[in-house]
Amino acid sequence: MSGYPEKVSRLAFDDTGFWLAADGAPDVTVWDFSGKGPAGTAPRSLRCHETITALTWRPGPAGHLASGGHDGTIALWHATAGRPQSLLRPARELDGDGTAVAALAWAGPHLLIAAWRDGRVRAYSVPSRTAL
Known part of the structure; x- marks a missing residue:
């Protein structure tokens, strides 16, 4: 797990412990730690x-990941879909007014809380685990 063009500063494991999301590039990288791991x-x-x-x-x-960007967008992903080396696109995008997303947190499986660097906080009701 090397070769990131930028420093990794955000890591998140899913509830199963099998999937690790990391920044360190313009893309989010999602590593599969099941089986023998990502080596x-x-x-x-x-x-x-x-x-x-x-x-x-x-x-x-379910393998759903939320990511926030410097441009203010929030993307919802089926992050464990596809094959290794796949380039995935968001299942859904939220907002995007130019103010950087500061933090994201789930309050249970259906409520995503987002905070922006300008001090705004918003809760999003997100459909069931099988749909975004």
């Missing part, structure tokens, strides 16, 4: 933000 494998890449500012996995085993 010798390629990650999935999630592309939406020019600069990633927040990461959080949805509670439960």
